[in-house]
Amino acid sequence: MSEASVAVHADADLLAQAVAARLVVRLLDAQAARGEASVVLTGGRIAAAVYRAVAALPAADAVDWSRVDVWWGDERFLPAGDPERNETQARAALLDALPLDPARIHPMPASDGGADPEEAAARYADELARAARPGTAALPHFDVLLLGVGEDGHVASVFPEHPVHHESRPVSAVRDSPKPPPVRVTLTLPTINTAEEVWLVAGGADKAHAVGMALAGAEPVQIPAAGVQGTSRTLWLLDRAAAAEVKGRAPF
Numbered sequence: 001m002s003e004a005s006v007a008v009h010a011d012a013d014l015l016a017q018a019v020a021a022r023l024v025v026r027l028l029d030a031q032a033a034r035g036e037a038s039v040v041l042t043g044g045r046i047a048a049a050v051y052r053a054v055a056a057l058p059a060a061d062a063v064d065w066s067r068v069d070v071w072w073g074d075e076r077f078l079p080a081g082d083p084e085r086n087e088t089q090a091r092a093a094l095l096d097a098l099p100l101d102p103a104r105i106h107p108m109p110a111s112d113g114g115a116d117p118e119e120a121a122a123r124y125a126d127e128l129a130r131a132a133r134p135g136t137a138a139l140p141h142f143d144v145l146l147l148g149v150g151e152d153g154h155v156a157s158v159f160p161e162h163p164v165h166h167e168s169r170p171v172s173a174v175r176d177s178p179k180p181p182p183v184r185v186t187l188t189l190p191t192i193n194t195a196e197e198v199w200l201v202a203g204g205a206d207k208a209h210a211v212g213m214a215l216a217g218a219e220p221v222q223i224p225a226a227g228v229q230g231t232s233r234t235l236w237l238l239d240r241a242a243a244a245e246v247k248g249r250a251p252f
C-alpha cells in the first residue's frame with residue numbers, strides 16, 4: 001500500500017485545472033504503458049469543475065478516448081437522465097464532448113432500470129467482473145480513481161458509521177445517506193483500494209477538518225477518507241482552505 005502524498009493549490013479553480021491536467025497525463029501514461037486506460041469518476045462540485053476543466057484542455061485531444069474505460073465510484077439512485085445523477089453531470093460536463101466508445105462507458109444502473117438498489121449494486125458488480133481479466137480478478141484494472149471528500153469525511157457514498165462499512169460484496173446499495181438523495185450505489189472501500197492510483201480532491205474551508213482528521217490517521221469507520229489507499233499511489237489534491245488543518249506533512 002502507498003504512503004499518501006499531498007499537493008496544495010491556491011484555490012478551488014486552480015485545483016480543478018491542476019487535477020484536469022494531471023488526469024490527462026495519467027491517461028496518456030496508462031495508454032503508453034498498456035494500450036488503454038481506465039478512470040473511475042465521482043460526483044460533487046469539485047468533480048464537476050475537474051470535468052469541465054478537462055473538456056477545456058487542448059492536451060485532452062492527445063488521449064485516445066476510444067480506448068478509455070469510464071466507471072463510477074458511486075451514483076445517486078435516481079431515474080436515468082436525472083440532473084442529480086453523477087452520470088448526467090459527468091456526461092454534460094465532459095463525456096458528451098469526447099469521442100468515447102459507448103461500450104466503454106459503464107454508468108451505474110438508474111432507479112428506473114427495473115432493479116432495486118441492492119439488485120443494481122449486484123448488476124454493477126457483474127459488469128465489473130465481466131471487464132476483469134478472466135480467472136484472475138473480480139474487478140477490472142483501474143488506472144485512476146477520483147474521489148471528492150465530504151465535510152463529514154465521506155468518499156464516494158461510503159458515509160461515517162454506515163452499514164456499508166460491513167458490506168463484503170464489491171458494490172453496495174446505500175440507504176439513508178446523510179447527503180441527499182438518500183438512496184445510492186457505491187463501490188466499497190476495499191474495491192476503491194484496488195485502484196492503482198486514488199486521488200482525493202477537496203476544495204474549501206468546510207473540508208479542512210475532515211481532511212486534517214483523515215491525514216492524521218482517523219478510523220475509516222468515522223472518517224471514510226482515512227481508509228482510502230491506491231495500490232501504487234494515494235494523492236490528496238487540495239486547495240489552501242481545505243489543507244488548513246493538515247499537520248506534519250510537507251506538501252509538494
Ligand SMILES: O=C(O)[C@H](O)[C@@H](O)[C@H](O)[C@H](O)COP(=O)(O)O
Nearest residue numbers: 043044045046148149150155156
Ligand atoms: O455523489 C456524491 O455526492 C459524491 O460522489 C460524493 O462523494 C462527493 O464527491 C462528495 O460529497 C464531495 O462533493 P463536493 O465536491 O460537492 O463537496
